Amino acid sequence: MTAKGMTRAAFFVLTALADQPRHGYGILREVEELSDGEVQLRVGTLYGVLDRLTADGLIVLDREEVQQGRLRRYYRLTDEGVAALDAEAERMAAGAGAAKRRIAEGRRAGTPARPAAEGPAGLERPTPPGLAGGYA
Amino acid sequence: MTAKGMTRAAFFVLTALADQPRHGYGILREVEELSDGEVQLRVGTLYGVLDRLTADGLIVLDREEVQQGRLRRYYRLTDEGVAALDAEAERMAAGAGAAKRRIAEGRRAGTPARPAAEGPAGLERPTPPGLAGGYA
């Protein structure tokens, strides 16, 4: 949509990495936890996101461990990554606020027997009276 | 990402419609204005979104006007649309909050000469000393 924003998946990966470095599978679990189970980042999505974020310089490979015979590849945020996440969080909060405010405005204007509908209409086919006012 | 969320474009269209019915081109301008010019919803994006939101029952065609020889097709939110937008705004606010909190946690833990790095590491190839601590 030609905004500065990142994708949702990227946002949640960065968020999961914001407090400490994590490995792929750990990110998957952390995203689910931090979103109260609402967001499920899929394995098929993860590695593409990780590659893109690395290419964009928002994360870097922190280290590789072998725990119980299984390889763990840890990623961490770069300064740029922190800045990008912070900016995105700001944008989301602003967007959420705007939506909330506008919903309130809509209720004031539309719900309680709309106040006459001002403004000089041109050639207008008005809303059928039975359907006027409020959301439907 | 298998969350309940809608796309960014859909979110901004619903937000633009939240206070009053608008027509396509009006939505385009309104989205740009309400986002302080940060988000530019493209024409090529709009109609697909409008169709999907209509199919999903989140918006409906309110009315059609002819203003100065030009057709205007007005859409408005349904009750379901208001609910969906409200829920999405809630999710975004929650996500933004989580990110902010975690960034703060990350700074506490990582920025000021990290406190020794607890935890018994297995076979570990540690971060090169010169790069340790903080984000890079």
Added chain:
DNA sequence: GCGATATATATCGGTAGCCGATATATACTG
């Protein structure tokens, strides 16, 4: 011992959705 589940990595094909370009049409401004 064996199958199921959890941990952990990675790839691939299909599809959904956004973008840029393009088309059409009227009104206004220079």
Added chain:
DNA sequence: CAGTATATATCGGCTACCGATATATATCGC
């Protein structure tokens, strides 16, 4: 008369997410 603004709509291309699949080790229950 050309350029810009308003207003609609479509289409091809590309990006990105999803589900399925593959591989490998450890653990747990039976």
